[in-house]
Amino acid sequence: MEPEKGSLRDRKRRRAREAIIAAAHELFAERGFDGVTVADIAERAEVGRATFFRHFGDKQEVVFGATRLQEAARAESARAEAAAPIGDSLDAALSHLRDVVVTFARRLTEHPDAFSRHERLVAAHPELRARSLTKQRRYAETLYALLLRNGAGHETATLAAEIGVACYHAGHTLAEGDPERLAGAVDAAFERLRSPGA
Template sequence: MDTQPATLRERKQQRTREAIVAAAFELFEERGFDRVTVTDIAERAEVGRATFFRYFGDKQEVVFGDDNELDQAVREAAGHLTGTPIGDSLPAALALVRRIVVAFIERLVEQPTAYLHHERLVAKHPELLARSLTKQRRYATELTKLLTTAGATPDTALLAAELALACYYAGRATVGDDPARVPGAVDEAFERLHPTS
């Protein structure tokens, strides 16, 4: 896939976004999520409140700033859809979502410390956990749509997407959410559903 290099403006926006996220997680670690305000985050990131709100709707949204990662993984997978339509073949549907989910998890754990901070923060706050579960339901919906685009029947697409989410949960739980082992554990959960060998 041919991608254009980021413009100066896009690079500056990315740096600003990263500064806001880094500042927020530093403050959450130091003070606790409930004791940090948007103003605190903006001041630590050396941006104005208006700039903060250009990137995030609230401080919860900062915690889930990786939403675009799934969208990117799905777009990349959609760009490689070729061959025979999936139809009602659950193994074919699972093979496709397996590639997407494992690649997505590998991206999530690229920065193990940040990943662990995120997971601890979400686990400690019911409102963040609820938002995380809502986000994961969106993932299942996006995977279902992708599979349908790939020619899967609606029931096959839905079942494969739900099984993918189950593999994600089981893999994480199996290894105690250890970032070094999560991708392999999720992949192994898929393998147990339908061995490739």
Template sequence: MSLRERKQRRARERIVEAAYDLFAERGFDAVTVADIAERAEVGRTTFFRYFGDKQEVAFADEQRHADRLGALREAATGSAATLPAAMVLVRTIVCAISGEVVADAGRYAAHDRLVERHPELRDRMHRKHDRLVGELEELLAERGAGTETAALAARLGIACFEAARRTAGGDAGALLPALRRAFDALGTPAPDG
């Protein structure tokens, strides 16, 4: 990574950290883009180089998760022609991405609180999940799943995540165990058996 790329990454992370600090201090609705830029010690132009609005800051890790899905998609092997096989693949992917989601427990908890308190952020999260469903359906189709199998497996996988998120209640350490229990309740074995 070049010096310029490292500086850009640091500026972006300062913006995210400043935003989350301000959201915690004042509440999401009371924070402006100007407030975030000032706290991060960047100009508004720099803010808009990285984010379109303050909602995007709340979902700053979205691209990293999309990249992870892309890598998992590239690495996927085996057939997903049957529902049980499709569910094993979905479980693998949803658990891997969820592991990254909770890697920073503090950020996960802050994000979860924001989403729970703000309907517009919940809406964005649901739209993000809809996109993920579509990507999972495409992956499953590539691995041999029919339309019905792909649609059902993708939606069940996201439903497991949403149930686990609700069960975990913002506790990053509780999310993955709750997610595994949700998949187990569906009878979906872990990929290693």
């Protein structure tokens, strides 16, 4: 097993966050989303309410706790740091984002059963679908910021970020809820942009 990285404090925070996410999803499966309170989650995770709120604003946020586009973006940004600046090339911007968004899709589906449970939970609750739309805007902002850091101009970064989010959602729709197909479907959406006549 690979040792955890970071300081002791960071590791404790990460373990607490993971315990909260795991406890919440267990409880949602047992009682349904509406039948679970923050106090229930904190008790199951064996943390205090204050610890819960250090990590999450409410129980809706826990549902999306594992969907960390920012982590995929940081990893890709570090990997590609030495690449030439993107400038105004939309092709270069989309090529850069393709790696980030496909990596994000792979991370989301590393645990297929958990991914499927998450999808069913969000689909069953209008308030979670609304929170998902808010998350989409944040994803576009994350991709935009990543492109700016890699030398893209404002217009190019704006357009490419929106297209990147659209490719994820097109792939998500085409995968029809199958976690085994998601990353490939997202990648295929980006590829289609490179070969629009295909």
